[in-house]
Amino acid sequence: MQTDDPTMSVSSALVWACRRDLYLAARSRAELAVVLLFFLLVASLFPLAVSPDPTLLRAIAPGIAWVAALLATLLGLPRLFAADWADGTLEQILLAPAPLPALIAGKVLAHWLVTGLPLLLLAPLAGLQFGLAADAIGILVASLALGTPILSWLGATTAALTLGARGGASLLALLVLPLAVPVLIFGAGAVESFAAGIGAEAHLSLLGAGLILVWVFGPFAAALAVRIAHE
Amino acid sequence: MMTTGSFWFQFASPARFYPLAGRMIPWFGGAAVLLSLVGLYIGFFVAPTDWQQGESYRIIFIHVPAAWMAMFVYLVMAFWAALSLVLNTRLSAMMAQALAPTGAMFAFVSLWTGAFWGRPTWGTYWVWDARLTSTLILLFLYLGFIALRASIDDPRRADRACALLALVGAVNVPIIYFSVQWWNTLHQGASVSLTAAPKMAETMLAGMLVMGLAAWAYTIAAALHRVRSIILEREAHARWTRELVR
Amino acid sequence: MIEWLSMGGYAYYVWMSYGALAIAIVAELFALAGRRRRALEQLAEHAQEDAFEEQAA
Numbered sequence: 421m422q423t424d425d426p427t428m429s430v431s432s433a434l435v436w437a438c439r440r441d442l443y444l445a446a447r448s449r450a451e452l453a454v455v456l457l458f459f460l461l462v463a464s465l466f467p468l469a470v471s472p473d474p475t476l477l478r479a480i481a482p483g484i485a486w487v488a489a490l491l492a493t494l495l496g497l498p499r500l501f502a503a504d505w506a507d508g509t510l511e512q513i514l515l516a517p518a519p520l521p522a523l524i525a526g527k528v529l530a531h532w533l534v535t536g537l538p539l540l541l542l543a544p545l546a547g548l549q550f551g552l553a554a555d556a557i558g559i560l561v562a563s564l565a566l567g568t569p570i571l572s573w574l575g576a577t578t579a580a581l582t583l584g585a586r587g588g589a590s591l592l593a594l595l596v597l598p599l600a601v602p603v604l605i606f607g608a609g610a611v612e613s614f615a616a617g618i619g620a621e622a623h624l625s626l627l628g629a630g631l632i633l634v635w636v637f638g639p640f641a642a643a644l645a646v647r648i649a650h651e
Numbered sequence: 652m653m654t655t656g657s658f659w660f661q662f663a664s665p666a667r668f669y670p671l672a673g674r675m676i677p678w679f680g681g682a683a684v685l686l687s688l689v690g691l692y693i694g695f696f697v698a699p700t701d702w703q704q705g706e707s708y709r710i711i712f713i714h715v716p717a718a719w720m721a722m723f724v725y726l727v728m729a730f731w732a733a734l735s736l737v738l739n740t741r742l743s744a745m746m747a748q749a750l751a752p753t754g755a756m757f758a759f760v761s762l763w764t765g766a767f768w769g770r771p772t773w774g775t776y777w778v779w780d781a782r783l784t785s786t787l788i789l790l791f792l793y794l795g796f797i798a799l800r801a802s803i804d805d806p807r808r809a810d811r812a813c814a815l816l817a818l819v820g821a822v823n824v825p826i827i828y829f830s831v832q833w834w835n836t837l838h839q840g841a842s843v844s845l846t847a848a849p850k851m852a853e854t855m856l857a858g859m860l861v862m863g864l865a866a867w868a869y870t871i872a873a874a875l876h877r878v879r880s881i882i883l884e885r886e887a888h889a890r891w892t893r894e895l896v897r
Numbered sequence: 898m899i900e901w902l903s904m905g906g907y908a909y910y911v912w913m914s915y916g917a918l919a920i921a922i923v924a925e926l927f928a929l930a931g932r933r934r935r936a937l938e939q940l941a942e943h944a945q946e947d948a949f950e951e952q953a954a
Contacts, residue, residue, distance in 0.1 A: 577819060581812045585802035594798055595816065598791040599823050602830035609834060630826075641819060648811040695901075706905035710914045717918070753925065760921050764914040771910050869922070876929050883936035887943055896940045 428518035436518070437526025438533075444503070445534045451499065456538050459492040463546040474551050481550035482611035485560055486567075486604055488546065489539050493568060494593055496535040497575040500527060501646070505583050514650055521639030524646065528576045528638070536568035552611075559614045559624075566627035567607040573638035574599050580645030603630065663740050665882045666891045672875040679872035686865035693858035710768040711855070716863040717761035718782060721789055722824070724754035724870060728796075729821030732814035742878075744810035745885065747817060748800060749878035753870050755793035761786050781835040785828045792820045806885055 428436065445452060466484045467477055504510040513523055540561050547557035578595045585591060610623035662668045694712035701708040728750045735743035765783045766776040777783070799816055803809035886892050904911045 578816070581799065581816055582802070584808075585799065585812070586804075587798065587802040591795075591798055591802055594791065595795045598788045598795065598827070599819065601788055602823070602826045605830040605834045609837065613837070641815065645812070645815055648808060648815060651805070651808050651811065700905065705907055707907035707910050709904070709911055713914060713918050752928075756921050756925055760918050763917045767910045767914045767917075771907055873925060873929060877932065880929070880932040880936045883933070883940060887940055892940055893944045893947060896937060896944050 426517050428516075428522075430519055430522040433518040433522035434526040434529070437513075437523040438530045439526075441527050441530030442533065445530065452496070452534055452538070455492050455496040455535050456542055458495055459488050459539055459542055460546065462488040462491055463549065467549075477550045478552060478615075481547060481552050482556075482560060482563075482608040482615075484550065485543055485546050485611075486563075486608040489543070489564055489568065490571060490597075490600055490604060492539060493535060493571045493575060494589075494596060496531070497579045497592060497596070498589060500531050500576055500579050501583055505649075510583075510646065511650055514646060520643040520646065524576065524642045525635075525639045528572050528642070531576070532569050532572045536564075536572055539568060540564050553615075556611055556615050559620045560611045562624060563607040563610040563620070563627060566624060566631050567603045570603050570627070570630050570634050571596075571600055573634035573642070574603075577638065577642045577645050580642050580649055583646075583649040603627070606630075663738075663742055665742050665745070665886050666889065668742055669879055669882050672879050676872050676875050679868045679875065683865050683869035683872055686861055686868060690858055690861035690865050693854060693861060698854040698858050699852055704772055707768065707771045708855075710764050712858050712862050714761060714764040714768055715859050716866045717757045717764060718786055719863055720866045720870060721754055721758035721761050721786055721793075723867075724750050724757065725789060725792065725817075725824060726821060728754060729817045732817035732821075735810060736814045736818070741807075741810070741885070742882075744814060745878050745881045746874065747814065748810075749874045749881055750870070751793055751796050751800070752877070753873045755790060755797065757866070757870075758786055758790040758793055762790065779835065781828070781832040784835070785831045788827050788831070789824065792824070796820070 463484055466480070470476065470480070501510060504513065514520060516523065543561050543564055544557050547560055552560065575592075575596050578599070579592060582588075582592050582595065606623045606626050610620040610627070613623055614620040662671055690712065694709055698709070698712075700706060728747045731743045731747040731750070734740065735747065762783060765786070769778045769783075770776050796813055796816055800809050800813050803812055883892055883895075902908060
């Protein structure tokens with residue numbers, strides 16, 4: 421290894437990619453607003469389809485909020501790689517003298533900041549719609565805070581795998597949703613356990629462990645997927 | 652490299668593996684038929700009637716082996732997938748491709764038989780018990796693999812994309828099983844569970860094991876047959892395949 | 898014999914299960930045979946093209 425190696429360091433690559441994607445996202449704010457509106461809309465469909473009975477709604481609220489968050493994340497996934505794939509930028513990123521996992525981590529972080537984080541802020545609204553108590557809403561937000569990044573990483577790897585594949589968004593959904601089931605179970609389960617008086621610590625710790633795992637392995641899995649897509 | 656190791660490496664070539672697989676199929680196919688006959692005989696004529704569930708419990712002789720195979724085949728698929736990524740061999744990826752449909756079939760049969768066992772035992776066709784729910788998700792994982800395979804045109808790219816998907820899935824499978832188990836015990840307790848099978852008489856266990864072995868032999872035979880067709884499809888440009896049809 | 902077939906009243910459930918397995922296996926065997934046949938047909942086509950090319954050359 422040369423001492424004046426021009427390769428970017430991990431942290432600067434990550435920051436560079438994150439900033440770039442945030443800058444690009446700022447130019448298409450409408451797209452992002454759609455994802456958030458989708459979340460609220462899906463959550464609102466359930467009382468209409470099921471029943472407005474407050475007790476029932478309070479019981480199913482965590483599940484609905486989580487399913488809505490999952491679907492909204494799914495909706496926003498293609499934009500992670502689609503634009504860069506279409507104009508060949510992704511290939512340039514692949515060839516850049518910077519660690520690919522770090523670059524992808526930057527993209528995923530930016531993606532979460534732009535779609536996941538706003539979900540956290542909207543979740544209390546959905547919680548209120550369903551009559552969740554304030555402390556339960558707090559647990560909901562905590563579970564989403566831990567879970568949505570996991571979904572972003574699962575989604576990023578799968579989205580990279582489907583680049584250039586026919587089938588688009590429905591194929592992506594078919595691939596991601598089974599993998600997302602544990603996150604859904606522990607996320608919604610955290611709120612339900614809390615509401616039942618058992619406490620959410622176990623669920624939240626499992627989500628936390630999952631979050632660490634995806635941040636450790638996700639960048640490499642997603643980087644491999646991006647490389648495979650460019651063969 | 653030991654000479655014993657290098658002997659086996661020749662079979663990593665599709666051309667060499669093709670005839671070998673062809674010779675293996677009748678043995679595994681025959682074993683599958685024999686084991687099935689023995690297993691079914693034990694299941695229907697040797698194992699006693701369950702005092703609680705009557706004759707309906709006899710479904711476990713195909714339900715449980717099917718569930719085992721659905722799970723086991725996925726892991727084997729993931730093994731071949733990992734090998735194909737590490738060694739960059741075509742044949743390993745072809746084996747993974749060949750196993751998927753059979754695994755999906757067993758997952759489906761497991762769900763179907765589980766439903767028809769659940770109806771007389773628990774009153775409904777579908778129970779959200781841990782194993783059935785996990786098998787349902789496993790079926791989706793199989794279908795996703797097959798769908799991804801079908802959506803990528805370049806075969807080598809499809810190999811590697813599906814391999815990564817299979818590995819990510821394989822890592823997730825224990826997590827999924829664990830999370831569904833957790834979810835199930837929290838919500839329903841152990842009462843509604845197909846895993847709480849009738850107290851096993853030895854003959855019942857024997858029947859299940861023999862049927863399990865039969866399913867395993869069948870899977871190998873089916874996968875070998877399928878991989879031969881895949882080899883023919885993908886090696887169409889090679890001389891030796893053209894020679895075959897002369 | 899009839900008594901055995903009726904499976905203690907559970908005939909419907911038992912035979913729907915075993916029947917489904919039987920159908921699934923038969924379907925898979927047909928699919929396997931069909932796939933092999935199509936692969937060989939494709940190869941035969943390729944071999945014919947080769948023969949034409951050799952003739953033309």
